Amino acid sequence: MERVLEDFVTAARTAGVRISISETLDAVRAVKVVGYRDRALLKDALAVSLAKTAGEKTILEDCFERFFAFRLFAAAPDRACKDAAMPSPSLVQTKSSLVRLLMEEDRAGLIGAMTEAARLENISQIKYFTQRSLFALRILARMGAGGLDGQIQALGRIDTPAAAAEKARLESAKAYLVDNVRNYVQSQYDLFARNEGERRLESELRLVKLSNLEQRYFARIHNIIQRMVKRLNDLHSRRRKAARRGVLDFKRTLRENISYQGMLFAPSWKRKKIERPQIVVICDISRSVLRTVRFLLLFLYGLNQEIAKIRTFVFCTNLVEVSDILGNSPVDEALARIQGGTDIPLIMGRTDYERSFGDFRRDHLAAVTRKTTVLVLGDARNNYNDPHPENLRAIYERCKRLIWLNPEVPAFWGSGDSEIGHYKPYYTMIKECNTLEHIERLISALVRR
Amino acid sequence: MKSRYEEQFISIETVLENLRDVAYIANRQMAMTVYLACRLEKPILVEGPAGVGKTELAKATAACLQLPLIRLQCYEGLDESKALYEWKYGKQLLYTQLLKDKMDDIISRGNGFKTAMDKLHQYDDIFFSWPFLEPRPLLKALQEKNGCVLLIDEIDKSDDEFEAFLLEILSDFQVSVPEIGTVQAVTKPLVFLTSNNTRELSEALKRRCLHLYIPFPEAALEREIIRRRVPDISEHLAHQVVNFIQDVRKLDLKKVPSISETIDWARVLMILHAETLDPALVRDTLNIFIKFEDDVGVVAEKVHQLTAMAVN
Numbered sequence: 081m082e083r084v085l086e087d088f089v090t091a092a093r094t095a096g097v098r099i100s101i102s103e104t105l106d107a108v109r110a111v112k113v114v115g116y117r118d119r120a121l122l123k124d125a126l127a128v129s130l131a132k133t134a135g136e137k138t139i140l141e142d143c144f145e146r147f148f149a150f151r152l153f154a155a156a157p158d159r160a161c162k163d164a165a166m167p168s169p170s171l172v173q174t175k176s177s178l179v180r181l182l183m184e185e186d187r188a189g190l191i192g193a194m195t196e197a198a199r200l201e202n203i204s205q206i207k208y209f210t211q212r213s214l215f216a217l218r219i220l221a222r223m224g225a226g227g228l229d230g231q232i233q234a235l236g237r238i239d240t241p242a243a244a245a246e247k248a249r250l251e252s253a254k255a256y257l258v259d260n261v262r263n264y265v266q267s268q269y270d271l272f273a274r275n276e277g278e279r280r281l282e283s284e285l286r287l288v289k290l291s292n293l294e295q296r297y298f299a300r301i302h303n304i305i306q307r308m309v310k311r312l313n314d315l316h317s318r319r320r321k322a323a324r325r326g327v328l329d330f331k332r333t334l335r336e337n338i339s340y341q342g343m344l345f346a347p348s349w350k351r352k353k354i355e356r357p358q359i360v361v362i363c364d365i366s367r368s369v370l371r372t373v374r375f376l377l378l379f380l381y382g383l384n385q386e387i388a389k390i391r392t393f394v395f396c397t398n399l400v401e402v403s404d405i406l407g408n409s410p411v412d413e414a415l416a417r418i419q420g421g422t423d424i425p426l427i428m429g430r431t432d433y434e435r436s437f438g439d440f441r442r443d444h445l446a447a448v449t450r451k452t453t454v455l456v457l458g459d460a461r462n463n464y465n466d467p468h469p470e471n472l473r474a475i476y477e478r479c480k481r482l483i484w485l486n487p488e489v490p491a492f493w494g495s496g497d498s499e500i501g502h503y504k505p506y507y508t509m510i511k512e513c514n515t516l517e518h519i520e521r522l523i524s525a526l527v528r529r
Numbered sequence: 530m531k532s533r534y535e536e537q538f539i540s541i542e543t544v545l546e547n548l549r550d551v552a553y554i555a556n557r558q559m560a561m562t563v564y565l566a567c568r569l570e571k572p573i574l575v576e577g578p579a580g581v582g583k584t585e586l587a588k589a590t591a592a593c594l595q596l597p598l599i600r601l602q603c604y605e606g607l608d609e610s611k612a613l614y615e616w617k618y619g620k621q622l623l624y625t626q627l628l629k630d631k632m633d634d635i636i637s638r639g640n641g642f643k644t645a646m647d648k649l650h651q652y653d654d655i656f657f658s659w660p661f662l663e664p665r666p667l668l669k670a671l672q673e674k675n676g677c678v679l680l681i682d683e684i685d686k687s688d689d690e691f692e693a694f695l696l697e698i699l700s701d702f703q704v705s706v707p708e709i710g711t712v713q714a715v716t717k718p719l720v721f722l723t724s725n726n727t728r729e730l731s732e733a734l735k736r737r738c739l740h741l742y743i744p745f746p747e748a749a750l751e752r753e754i755i756r757r758r759v760p761d762i763s764e765h766l767a768h769q770v771v772n773f774i775q776d777v778r779k780l781d782l783k784k785v786p787s788i789s790e791t792i793d794w795a796r797v798l799m800i801l802h803a804e805t806l807d808p809a810l811v812r813d814t815l816n817i818f819i820k821f822e823d824d825v826g827v828v829a830e831k832v833h834q835l836t837a838m839a840v841n
Contacts, residue, residue, distance in 0.1 A: 110569060113565060113569070121541070129739055
């Protein structure tokens, strides 16, 4: 029976419940204690030992219902020739076990034969929907459908009414069998592989160019981002707390133990004051870069508990601060408002890096301190204007580091009106940034110490 | 050797009955989880909305096993010294003062700094031994001879570090005290952890536990609980109270009333000698089971309708 549990665990994993090996072992032990007799009890025992959130419990219960569903071979075969006289046994001399099962309508026997055949064919390995017919064929072959065909053909050669009736009976039984095996394979495919496609899509989405992304995948991307953000939060909040603990602070120990007549009873330990990264983001929001900006901001604003202070500036022809808008409304809404430009003095003309960096230098340079990381997101395509790199230089010299994110692939950097070469001395590093994967790597480098 | 829990809880039905005897009405799933936890020697992580009886379950289990209940209330900043053990600094200090002469004696007998040091080394461990150790709930639970029920309440309120620290106890039922060594459980305690889901618990912790989710009870079960907890209540009033609360739970509220609130309300109605629900009475006692001003407004609007539905 452990094989059944194993398959059930596989099915549950496919459905999206995270199950570790130790939990599987627990489930095996739990099932040994409660037994297989009581269906509700079995379900509860599995739910208690395998699913660890309320959401997972619902998935698991649904999966249980589908996995342990015995609706197969439920409807009796369509007997068109029921009133035909029972054929004399002499017509069919050698009945195979399959034929006997079919003729006697032994449901349990048929299910047993089918699941056994499916097990031998490793049905739990099914991955793609194109494999369905193949599995169905193999299962049928294992059950002995070949013999059934042979018998039907043999009956076709005998030219009596009784033989014809018998042949019709066998044919309808065969159709019934094929139908049920197909249904069974379909249900197994649903159990073991249905979410496989989703998972594939997800790993593709991480690597696809954000600028090529279709609108309909946005919701999925948001989900992925949320999960990534959560992972990063978990990872780094823990690491940060544990950092730098355990060095004896001797001066403080002496001071605090004066009350014990100078005996050193309660040692105190040094703790490093933890500085969260401060970030200033300067984004080009001309059309060519907008998509990337959107996802970068989604990421950054998801992380806000990690990052103490984040200020965002957007520019096209000129530069404006939009921290307030982004801080007060969801990123999507905020971006729509910024683009619409209803309540902010942003000119959406030709991209002008010279003027924008100049604006920043004039109005907002105080936002950059020695602790600040500046992210500049843009393709540096300045429409053949003078790049004036000294504005960027002023920012670079004040900040801790300046990271340039370029949504173009490296081959295009510096080609045409791209002025990235002129800005080169004034950034700490440059990164290609056009997929979710890039954004994730960048952010995890930002929050790491 | 069979543990006390296994001896008493021979089947799921006995668990159900035993819990019922101490006035805790459980459903089958809860009983089965307790039964499994005894058999598999695994901790139970109990989740569910506030006030459905997560903590009560541990208390009731302890009561029917007649074992001590050791409770550790978690909060932010809880650390090992409060949960596991602490050295009795005062006692150590006092003893060193009292034994000062003795120590002078020991040290002065030797000639030379090194011998004195060596001598001292032979004795210093006595100040870090069991008599100077103040066991806190976790260590106490491991030392109970006949086993006990250990309740780690609201684990989600504690820090991540504390959660990680619990892992050793939950999987091996042992803890390490650096000065003494590893302490093994005499009899493995039956552990309940409760969580209100204010934050996601770590995978590692969840993996080590059986997970029980207690939802709001169905009407029938809730009626039984009310009858058991408020024995004086009349059959039809209990019926009405439960119907009313069940309907209120369907409304869009900030905080829906849970079982403990239903019980409180039933008690209040008993004190007021109410025979049946009527809108005026409900409106006066609304604040017993609705805890937010906004929610009071929402329910008060519909009191007539809800009472009419509950009474019929």
